Amino acid sequence: MRLTVIGCAGSFPGPESASSSYLVQADDEAGRTWSLLLDLGSGALGPLQRYCDPVDLDAIGLSHLHPDHMADMCGLYVYLKYRPRGHGGHAEGAGTGARRGPLDVHGPFGTASRLAAAYGLEPGESMTDQLAVHAWQPGRPIQVGPLTLTPVAVEHPVPAYGVRVTGPSERDPTRRVTLAYTGDTDSCPGLDALAREADVLLAEAAFVEGRDDDVRGIHLTGRRAGQAAADGGAGRLVLTHVPAWNPPGAAYDEAVAVYPGPIDLARPGMVVEL
Template structure:
């Protein structure tokens, strides 16, 4: 299993990156590559096309419904619905989309559907059930409720290791959250923790919205995480601040996400 950073800018697209989107891939026993997309924020659909044709995405998991995590689902709907015949393989069935309760109506409002219209011909929307896994090929996605001003979920993705397909590995993606019991549950014992680190210690005193680099590092240390990848860092943050904060409390490997970064599990 591997994850490619499609977009990692926090809260809005930055000059170097689209907003949040992560492509998780794994091969099954027959050698078929399965593609799971976690979030598709502002600007991410364009970047996604460098790594995976949108028609080949097998499932889309949405952590929550803020625009920097879902805005480009409107563009994806257009791509799937109106792509000209003969320009490549199309989808044979609607794309499964998993998100918080109310996802279908929120996506419809963002796109501007007329009354009575639906996206169901291209997007099959399902509400997350906390703690209940969703199977996508050789991968399993388990949502865990976390701490944000709107309903939000972190997602644990389990699948085969790149080096040894007989061994199962786990990626945990925090989405947007501050510290909470759900975050601790999400991070416990994972091989890679993909953690947002939007706030800076001392500068951003508000709680129950985002993590700082330090708080992300503390969660990684408490959970015995194998590797920490910091993401969702706004363009206005000082370069290196999140890494410096996290490294003060977590002594394992730490990386800062960037577009195109591939993390192999």
């Protein structure tokens, strides 16, 4: 299983990165590569095409319905609906040519209507030929090829979920490994459950200690993300969703003070092999 960071800017696209989007891929026993996208925030559809033809995605998981995590679903709908026959995509070696059915999209209750409103569908129109939308049910696993997704409710001003993705190790396919993605959340029991014994914790760290102490129930700081990784025994911490206005390295400096394991700052194009 491998993670490719498509976009890692927090709250809005930054000068160096699109908003949140993460491509998780794994090969099954027959050698077929399965592709799961976690979030498709503002600006992310463009860089996604460097790594994967969107028509070849097997599923999308939306952590919540703020634009920096789902706005480019509108562009994806256009891509799937109007793509010229035979167009081969932009990713190296990509392009099966056409989908055999609608793309599975998992998200909070209300995702289908939110996407329709965001795109501006006319009355009577539907996205169902391109997108098959399903509501997360906390704790209920979803299978995407060799990947098992388990949504976990977390704390944010709107319904939000983190996701534990378990699949075959890139180095030893007989071993199962887990990527835990927090989405947007403050410290909460759900975050603790996500981080527990995860091989990699992909954690947002949008807030800064001292500056944002009076604002709770929305985001993590680097320190709170690091504490969750430490308490949960996570093997590696990747900090993401950092707004362009934050001081460079602040999230890392906060996390390293409380988490003794390896820490990375997410960057576009970064690949993490589990």
